[in-house]
Amino acid sequence: MNSIVVYCASSLGVNPIYNKVAVELGEKMAALNIRLIYGGGGFGLMGNVANAVLQNGGEVTGVIPNFLADLEVAHATLTELHFVETMHERKFKMVQLAKGVITLPGGYGTMDELFEILAWRQLKLYDGPIAIINTNGYYDLMLQQLDRMVDDGFLKTENRNLLLVAESVDEALKMISDFWENI
Template identity: 70%
Template sequence: MKSIVVYCGSNPGTNPLYQKVAEELGQKFAEKEIRLIYGGGNIGLMRAVADGVLQNGGQVTGVITNFLAELEVAHETLTELHFVETMHERKFKMVQFAKGVIALPGGYGTFDELFEILTWRQLQLYNGPVAVLNVNGFYDLLLLQLDRMVADGFLKAENRELLIVSETIEDIMLKIEEFWEQAI
């Protein structure tokens, strides 16, 4: 587990807990010498997780589109920052670098990234673990929707199980490590 993608909001959210957890996840990455791969922004939870890594001596790779670099203001003190033209290139390049994905709370962009990587995982285009850190029950309703999709025959139960769910940083890191131990 040398690198993990984190999908998260370009806003901080209304609950300070979200930013606190993002910073703590970044700190945990630095402690475990895991490189953060993320969208390269300098705002919201994106900044919090990146700063959590950087302030604790860790490595961060950002991948941002040229147009978002102007809108979100690209984080300028990262270990590496890659610029791409399209959102698809951004998502593809991020997972090329990573051995796992964790989604924190976020908006449409976070959900877009999460569902695309789950689709890639289902189609075996990506073989790493995909997880959500269910901070403050943020993903509870989404998880209910996934269960409804299984119940109504739109999602196979084994594909529902592709999503790792955890409520704590320690547990999510353990589950990702266990994923790779079982894969070997």
């Protein structure tokens, strides 16, 4: 487990607990020599995960579309930064570089990334583990919706179970590690 994609917000949100967990994730990834693969931005939870990895001697690879880099939102001091043309290329490149995905709180972009990678996993286009860190119950309602989708016959139980749910950074990292050890 040498690299993990992290999906999360480009803003901080209103509850400081989300930033605390983002920084903790970055620190622990650096301590475990796990390279961060992420969207390349310098702001919000996204930027703070990257900063925590870098400040603790870890490596960070960003993947950013040119149009976002042109808006000056690209992080300036990453280990490596890839430029792509589209959001789809960004998401594809990120998961090509990683052995797992962890998702923190976020908005539309984060949800888009999470559900696209789950769909890819369901279709066997991606074979790695996918976890969320359910900080402060952030994903409780989404998890209820997924269960409703199973109950109403729109989502198979085995596909619902593709999403690993962690309550802490340590639990998420262990879930990703255990996934590879059990293959």
